Amino acid sequence: MQHRSGSRLVTFVLMVLLLFSISSTAFANTGDYRVRIGLVTNGESLGFRANANFQLVNLSTGTVISEVKSGEQWQIQKSNDALSIIKNGTQIGIFDSAVAVRQFTGKPVTIYSAESAAIASGSELFAVTDNGTVTNIGSNLNNLNIISSQGMSQISSGSSETGLLTLEGPSGSKRYRGELEFKIDGNGKMLAINVVPVEEYLYGVVPSEMPSSFGHEALKAQALAARTYALRATLAQPNKDYQLVATDASQVYGGFDAESSIVSRAIQETAGEIITYEGKPIDAxxxxxxxxxxxxxxxxxxxxxxxxxxxxxxxxxxxxxxxxxxxxxxxxxxxxxxxxxxxxxxxxxxxxxxxxxxxxxxxxxxxxxxxxxxxxxxxxxxxxxxxxxxxxxxxxxxxxxxxxxxxxxxxxxxxxxxxxxxxxxxxxxxGLSQYGARGMAAQGYNYREILEYYYTGIKILPNYGL
Known part of the structure; x- marks a missing residue:
């Protein structure tokens, strides 16, 4: 159906408001908490590889430095107080600011044509991302995959494959979900930081902290303890370069290679649940x-x-x-x-x-x-x-x-x-005894009863306590 030009702005604004409302509700219900884990806190030379299409981004300017493709070998070296970046043995630049390696997933965004409710080549298009940001993307549909074309459509570009990054450091090679950031901190130390959604972080924490043989309810209890611990640490020091480390100084985090499908199911079944006391996350x-x-x-x-x-x-x-x-x-x-x-x-x-x-x-x-x-x-x-x-x-x-x-x-x-x-x-x-959780699970107690036994007077809340 064709819209008169005078009604385009009103229609567009209403659609944006609707989409923003849906997006905000979804965020409030699910949470999108990301945690920052210091994998290396005093590096000299680190390497990384990708298994999918990533981008190397200058975090100061937001510009893409280079595409990062599967099979390429990258190095980040400390050069005084800057980062020397090397691709397949050739230096591509020295950067004073932090850089991040992020997967180029082409996450679907909602698009709206100002000319027509249907998407057609040549129409002027607007993209509305999941946080409500509106961008005019012109009329170029090249490399865009239209998922639906009924009124409000979704487009994506790039791969939807779950990407992994391999960090090669002083303790060997490990694969991680999410993204990697590299920077020189205020003390002149080179950092490698894994930035990852908290639920995906737990995939690498819970099996590193508790054997999968301890029982499903014990694993769920451990998932809540680990999630609450990570959330509290993140909220307590939001402005630090990282709030967690990968050792038992925080929680043992083995990344993707530590994951277990049995444990991941326990995490997924309790997604967003945290342990609170008087409305605040406890030191779990x-x-x-x-x-x-x-x-x-x-x-x-x-x-x-x-x-x-x-x-x-x-x-x-x-x-x-x-x-x-x-x-x-x-x-x-x-x-x-x-x-x-x-x-x-x-x-x-x-x-x-x-x-x-x-x-x-x-x-x-x-x-x-x-x-x-x-x-x-x-x-x-x-x-x-x-x-x-x-x-x-x-x-x-x-x-x-x-x-x-x-x-x-x-x-x-x-x-x-x-x-x-x-x-x-x-x-x-x-706090929580892991062998005690195993014993309670074996006797038929559920994860809530386990947590309420070991943490006095607590309440378990959904949606990260929102």
């Missing part, structure tokens, strides 16, 4: 095995969280992390304590440790919360250090858990010679 910390008790947050670390409270954990019992034994000679204990203190950022060094003294336990009575380490300093003087929370005790002694007892042995001259430590559990002991 988790660990491997409780040893029979979880703990209050302030006794393991320092901060009080009302949803991280201690409780007995009968569901966690397992043969992998219960009833372990560690034996140290005096020299081995001295070495281990010095290593642990360095990890904790404590500069003192023992020339010899000659006694451990338990001072206090956590509220559950299970874990050692405060311990004194007695011995001698490098200059031969007496040295005593107070280790003042349970996780620091675990790290200082190099143990799987701070849930332990110990017995010290003396030699024939009454001097400390060795120590036997017996304990249970693996990890800090706050």
């Amino acid at each position: 910390v988790f660990f491997s095995s409780s040893g029979g008790f979880t703990e209050n947050s302030e006794e393991i670390w320092r901060n009080f969280f009302p949803y991280l409270r201690w409780k007995e954990d009968p569901f966690d019992a397992n043969n992998n992390h219960y009833n372990w034994v560690v034996n140290y000679t005096a020299d081995q204990l001295t070495y281990q304590v010095n290593q642990g203190l360095a990890r904790l950022g404590i500069s003192q060094v023992f020339s010899k440790v000659n006694e451990l003294e338990e001072v206090a336990r956590t509220s559950s009575g299970a874990r050692v919360r405060v311990m004194k380490i007695h011995g001698y300093s490098d200059d031969g003087g007496d040295l005593t250090l107070d280790i003042s929370n349970a996780d620091s005790v675990r790290i200082a002694l190099g143990l799987k858990s701070s849930l332990f007892n110990f017995e010290q042995q003396m030699d024939e001259w009454g001097k400390f010679s060795s120590i036997t430590i017996t304990g249970s559990g693996w990890g800090h002991g706050i």
Whole structure:
């Protein structure tokens, strides 16, 4: 049907408003949260490859530097405070600003002809993207694939194949979804950052953190914990170059190569669900095995969280992390304590440790919360250090858990010679126990019941809490 010229603007505006309304509703219902993971935080020379059609984009100007095609070998090298970009052995430029490698997918956009409700060659076309942006795309239909031509049509150009990027760095090669950004940060370090929708990020996190054999409901519980952790971290520091790293300093993230179809199904079935307390995402910390008790947050670390409270954990019992034994000679204990203190950022060094003294336990009575380490300093003087929370005790002694007892042995001259430590559990002991989730799932509990057991007073909300 032909429109009179005087009605074109009104019709166009109404259509834009309708499309923007639909787009906004869809965004609010699904969320499009993207997370930023620092894969390499101090690189010198990195390589990448693509399995589909990508583009290398200058993030400062928004211009496309080059197409990136399957089979090409690219390198990003640090050149003073700039990025030297090399394609198949030939340098194509040096850039002061950050660059991104993004897949050229030709994501469908809604188009509208000002001349006709039907799309025809020669018509003046307008594109309305999924965020409501309107662009006049002229009348060139070359390389456009018209998906529908009834009133409002969709067009796409390029490949719809799910693209993967292989990053070649100091720890080997791994494939990732999403895009890669490269930049020199304010400290002169070269960064490689994976920017990816949070749900796709979880595909590489959950199987890296929990075996698929732990049961479907346990995997769903882990998915919510990991999603909530990532969202909270992203919201807490939105202006940082990245909010997460790929190691257990955040959550272990193995990228595409870690994915499992069994685990992905658990993620998809809980898409957008997060754990909240008083309407805000919780610090959804988790660990491997409780040893029979979880703990209050302030006794393991320092901060009080009302949803991280201690409780007995009968569901966690397992043969992998219960009833372990560690034996140290005096020299081995001295070495281990010095290593642990360095990890904790404590500069003192023992020339010899000659006694451990338990001072206090956590509220559950299970874990050692405060311990004194007695011995001698490098200059031969007496040295005593107070280790003042349970996780620091675990790290200082190099143990799987701070849930332990110990017995010290003396030699024939009454001097400390060795120590036997017996304990249970693996990890800090706050929040979700992964082996406990496995046990609850095996007994028929669903993921909501699992999470409500390990996190006190929480609510599970859909749509990322919107």
